[in-house]
Amino acid sequence: MSDVVGRFAPSPSGRMHLGNLWACLLAWLAARSAGGRMVLRLEDLDPDRCRPEYCDQILRDLEWLGLDWDGAPVYQSRRTEAYAAAFQALANQGLLYPCFCTRAQRLAASAPHRSDGEAIYDGRCRRLSEAERRELEQVRSPAWRAAVPEQTISFCDLLQGFYQEELSRDCGDFILRRSDGVYAYQLAAVVDDAFMGVTQVVRGDDLLSSTPRQLWLQERLGLPHPEYGHLPLLLAPDGRRLAKRDRDLELGRLQQSYTAPELVGLLAHAAGLLDRLEPVTPREVLPLFAWEKLPRQDLTLSLPKP
Ligand code: GLU
Secondary structure (H helix, E strand, O other): OOOOEEEEOOOOOOOOEHHHHHHHHHHHHHHHHOOOEEEEEEOOOOOOOOOHHHHHHHHHHHHHHOOOOOOOOEEHHHOHHHHHHHHHHHHHOOOEEEEOOOHHHHHHOOOOEOOOOOEOOOOHHHHOOHHHHHHHHHHOOOEEEEOOOOOEEEEEEOOOEEEEEEHHHHHOOOEEEOOOOOEOHHHHHHHHHHHOOOOEEEEEHHHHHHHHHHHHHHHHHOOOOOEEEEEOOEEOOOOOEOOOOOHHHEHHHHOOOOOHHHHHHHHHHHOOOOOOOOOOOHHHHHHHOOHHHOOOOOEEOOOOOO
């Protein structure tokens, strides 16, 4: 067995759709073809969106596809203490500040946008005096942001190549804990990737611009950097980006028309790992996996049957 540890990190906010299966299959193939381990974490931090029954469904769906993992799944909803400790470590370095802005205030600031479409925070709460902070604390509980430095973070992505961001300009001060106390994805993902010994992160390239933030957090927390491979997105036949709210390509619906080997064949073919469309199991694709074969551009999937 090699030292590679890959991971599945689905969000149980609904049934998985074709894009989630794409990311899971390729993450599994990348780790297993290198003789590595595969771990599973359910990113169920947001109590408003996540449901325990979706977690159970994800486990069943991965098994149905023929994707296995090592050890017990990690549930982020049970890891609050670890996030609190990391949060404290960052606070001790003077890197955090409370932000009292409402969503409406943030939107009204009409700030420039990051490449992931989120507005870059204009930093107004970073400049509050102690007295102003105390006053605002009486009315509202704050979110907590990282005060990012003017620092360029670069890395070499396994698929996208060289990527860099200047944190203060391209990303801005980002939230680590929401005003309702829920820790943010960026913090939890970094803490858990290290906790689970992950060495290789394979995920959709909608998360490419999260990576400089995560690399910076790893640096500040003294955690190792995994390697990253950001997959081009799989678009629906009409060119739409897949989202959980689009029911038509979620697994429950797909299962009415396809068997697991048919779906795996479809995805492996789209990934350039199969010359022709045929039903296969993930294990059968293992010897065919190679990073060089994978597409670099987003691709539109054509579904052969209904
Ligand atoms: N939970 C995220 C998702 O389902 C993935 C996060 C990650 O891979 O870092 O899109």
